[in-house]
Amino acid sequence: MRILHTSDWHIGRSFHGHATLDALRGVLDALVAQVRECEVDVVLVAGDVFDSATPAAGAYTLLSDALRGLADAGATVIVTSGNHDSAARLGFQSGLLRDGVHVVTDPATVGTPITVADEHGPVHVYGIPYLEPVLLRSAWPGVRSQTDVLAHAMDLVRADAGRRGGRSIAVAHCFAAGVEPTPHLERDIQQGGLDIVPLTTFDGVDYMALGHIHGRQQLSHRVRYAGAPLHYSFDEGHKPRGSWLIDLGAEGLGEVEWLPLPVPRTLTTLRATLDELVSADRFADHVGDWIRAEYTDPLPQRDPMRRLLARFPHCAEVRHAPEAAPRDDRRTYVQRVRAARNDAELVDAFLSHVREGEGASAREAELIGELIDERSRVEANA
Structure with a gap:
């Protein structure tokens, strides 16, 4: 069985005030093409499908089109909610979708799999929606943190998988131990203390598909983050975009391959004096990029954004970052x-x-x- 792991679409998110729907649509169209070309059987979307609990109408349209495209390409699609999604709104969407597309938002369903089969038998896929500890204390006594709720959820998964037998996969949205987050980007799930989920929590399944971190990361052969399909911050501009293609054989997890996705517009940080930025030939190749400009003049300059936009029409951010002069005089x-x-x-x-x-x-x-x-x-x- 071939499985594609993606996550963190963040439909509706802006980039420094610029809409990203059209760019994301192009990237998701490329993802659909990969599913068709690679003959993918199952697509896993590990949370944060929307960027907001109240997405605009265009975000719903893009999601519906993307899920329809994946299903038409021949894949069973399994989507879980993340900390940015409204589980109620995403769950309402599930009732309008076609067969073969499953949206998991209800904590009460944790431990109940979506089962797909190949020539080697069943594969049980356990979707774990984003779990808010404070809302689950009455249903799951004793849980107080992300570690607690994920541990309880995985106990339910392991117990059910043990009864059913066969191969199993789980999908969740959290901070796992060992991740390298993008500064100021992954919001709302704290990193530190009890909110970091130990890797041992995910033992017992053939593959663990995680979401929430926007850059791809391999925490072990079977525990991975796919990252976001689009860049949403200059701090992640160097990180590749794509998804994991997983081969699941008769005995469990086989090869895992990275499938890169196109980057609609490169993110580039340029650093020089303002006059150099707006005139130097060495920056000519970046005219079409998203630009973060750091001008190094000793003093702030007048209208730097206006001057930069005249050369870089996609300049999104300007910072005054003067070069620190060496101090020969060590007096206070x-x-x-x-x-x-x-x-x-x-x-x-x-x-x-x-x-x-x-x-x-x-x-x-x-x-x-x-x-x-x-x-x-x-x-x-x-």
């Missing part, structure tokens, strides 16, 4: 102020302090001298 700011012999040296000490070592330029020193002289003349005539 107070020591430099006390050592100043005149007002000009006092101003230079201040500039050196706020600019992290860079004092007044020659032109600035000239202007400072003129201003000090003018003030002296005014005070003398007062």
Whole structure:
């Protein structure tokens, strides 16, 4: 049996204020083509299908089209809810879908598989929706954290799989021990303490398909994150986009292959002075990229975004990131102020302090001298 593991579509998410629906549609169309070409039997979508609990109408349309395309390509599709999804809204969608598409959102169904079969017999797929501990304490006494609820869910999975026999797969959405999250991107499930789920929690199944981390990660041969199919942050721009293609043989897990997906627009961070960014030939190849510009001028410049957009029409972020000048003078700011012999040296000490070592330029020193002289003349005539 061939299984495709994907996750974290985040339909409806914006990128620095820009809509991503059209870009994501193209990527998911490529995913459907891969399912058809590779003759995939089952597609697993491990949570965060939507980016919001209240998705716009266009997000529903894109999801319906993508799931229909996957089913038409010959795959059974199993979708679980994530921490961004509204389980109720995603569950309502399931009632409108065709046969062969399963949306798992109800914690009460944990431990009840969706069973598919091949020439070697049944494969039991256990969808585990995102589990909120505070909402499950009455149904599952004693659970207080993500570790607790995932451990209880996997106990239910293992118990049912043991009774049924055959091969088994589970799908969940969480932080697992050993992951490397993208800073400021994966929200709402804390990393640290009890919210990191140990890998041993996922023992007992042939493959564990995880969602929530936006970059692909292999925690063991049988425990993996597929990551998001689209880049949603410059911090993840270097991470490949794609999904895992899993071969499940008669004896269980076989080969696992990475299938890359197209990147609609490359994410690039450029660093130089503002004048260099808007004119230097070495940046010409990046005119069509999403751009995060870090300009290194000592002082903030006027209208940097307007100037950058004239060259890079997809510039999404501008940062003032001046180069730190080396400090040969190791005196403290107070020591430099006390050592100043005149007002000009006092101003230079201040500039050196706020600019992290860079004092007044020659032109600035000239202007400072003129201003000090003018003030002296005014005070003398007062």
